[in-house]
Amino acid sequence: MSASPEVRETNxxxxxxxxxxxxxxLHAGQSxxxxxxxxxxxxxxxxxxxxxxxxxxxMPTRLTDRLRHAxxxxxxxxxxxxxxxxxSGTPFGETxxxxxIVSFDVxxxxxxxxxxxxxxxLAGQPAPQWRPAKIEQYDPSLTFTSAELLAHSADGWWGxxxxxxxxxxxxxxxxxxxxxxxxxxxxxxADSIVPVGFVGTxxxxxxxxLAIGRAAERAxxxxxxxxxxxxxxxxxxxxxxxxxxxxxxxxxxxxxxRSEMAFIVAHLSRRxxx
Amino acid sequence: xxxxxxDDLLTRLRTEVPDCIAAMAVDVRDGALVAxxxxxxxAADVVRELFVHTRAVTCAFRSADDADPQEVIMLxxxxxxxxxxxxxxxxxxxxxxxxxxxxxxxxxxxMRREVAAVEGDA
Numbered sequence: 001m002s003a004s005p006e007v008r009e010t011n012x013x014x015x016x017x018x019x020x021x022x023x024x025x026l027h028a029g030q031s032x033x034x035x036x037x038x039x040x041x042x043x044x045x046x047x048x049x050x051x052x053x054x055x056x057x058x059m060p061t062r063l064t065d066r067l068r069h070a071x072x073x074x075x076x077x078x079x080x081x082x083x084x085x086x087x088s089g090t091p092f093g094e095t096x097x098x099x100x101i102v103s104f105d106v107x108x109x110x111x112x113x114x115x116x117x118x119x120x121x122l123a124g125q126p127a128p129q130w131r132p133a134k135i136e137q138y139d140p141s142l143t144f145t146s147a148e149l150l151a152h153s154a155d156g157w158w159g160x161x162x163x164x165x166x167x168x169x170x171x172x173x174x175x176x177x178x179x180x181x182x183x184x185x186x187x188x189x190a191d192s193i194v195p196v197g198f199v200g201t202x203x204x205x206x207x208x209x210l211a212i213g214r215a216a217e218r219a220x221x222x223x224x225x226x227x228x229x230x231x232x233x234x235x236x237x238x239x240x241x242x243x244x245x246x247x248x249x250x251x252x253x254x255x256x257x258r259s260e261m262a263f264i265v266a267h268l269s270r271r272x273x274x
Numbered sequence: 275x276x277x278x279x280x281d282d283l284l285t286r287l288r289t290e291v292p293d294c295i296a297a298m299a300v301d302v303r304d305g306a307l308v309a310x311x312x313x314x315x316x317a318a319d320v321v322r323e324l325f326v327h328t329r330a331v332t333c334a335f336r337s338a339d340d341a342d343p344q345e346v347i348m349l350x351x352x353x354x355x356x357x358x359x360x361x362x363x364x365x366x367x368x369x370x371x372x373x374x375x376x377x378x379x380x381x382x383x384x385m386r387r388e389v390a391a392v393e394g395d396a
Contacts, residue, residue, distance in 0.1 A: 227350035
């Protein structure tokens with residue numbers, strides 16, 4: 001019996017984790033490209049250790065398709081701008097922002113989702129070849145960490161659930177000084193967890209995010225027999241870790257201040273005990 | 275390692291902690307139930323697992339190495355576990371299990387007060 005489409009996708013997600021760890025660890029801080037198969041099959045451009053562009057011949061959705069939904073221009077008009085940019089070597093996305101066709105936030109979100117979903121597609125291919133190159137023309141704010149890409153790679157089929165988990169995380173942490181992460185549960189994957197969001201940090205790696213998610217899953221599994229839904233652990237210096245499960249998702253928060261974390265626990269405990 | 279100090283602490287926890295159902299001392303190195311007031315072995319396993327696994331989560335973030343928990347809380351739909359590592363008894367954790375209706379702030383305050391009293395911190 002063949003695997004369902006969702007199972008095939010989640011197996012590819014496991015391979016994406018390996019691909020992102022490759023970028024983080026083997027080529028940390030470097031610039032260059034990862035080429036998949038023949039030159040036309042797929043490519044990932046990396047600038048100073050951050051992914052700036054990913055393209056795959058197998059991707060049915062292009063960046064222009066995503067942007068067309070966010071602006072009033074026709075596909076034809078967008079294609080004309082795209083060709084002009086390619087001919088002149090001007091970055092396409094930045095040109096759209098400069099001309100007021102899309103906002104910066106819309107562009108960044110579209111680019112992040114495009115790159116994340118393309119990487120997920122490419123992760124199913126045989127191992128790519130790394131070629132160092134001088135890549136420095138991309139706006140750093142439009143390049144992405146492995147954790148950002150990992151957290152958005154599942155949006156293609158878990159988008160609404162992932163968005164709900166991100167909203168729950170933001171609502172729980174609000175403006176508290178804490179780092180938070182959210183994960184969906186996916187029992188058919190090797191790890192059973194899918195990272196979908198994080199707040200309060202810019203320097204999280206895919207490996208770190210996965211390690212936290214795996215450990216959090218084990219922690220919640222270990223207390224599932226006792227019906228545990230929230231666990232808070234405080235060290236002698238006051239640094240606190242809170243793990244909770246809600247509506248099929250795992251959440252983890254780290255904070256240095258015991259009283260700040262107490263607010264989070266109080267907020268969550270009202271629901272955990274309902 | 276059961277001592278009169280631990281026995282006295284458990285007796286106080288059982289009577290002082292709001293809505294307390296059970297109190298216990300657990301060796302989190304092997305999960306042994308050192309002493310108990312109404313707790314069963316299965317509860318000792320829960321306490322040990324809480325300490326082991328929350329430590330692992332903390333270690334995974336920024337590769338923290340000094341991640342030994344001092345205090346762990348677990349909330350479920352029916353119970354609240356409040357656990358404190360005993361400084362004077364390395365590896366031993368005192369835990370109180372209360373009904374979920376108990377006020378969490380009170381649970382923590384009483385637990386900290388009673389542990390501090392027997393540890394000489396009060």
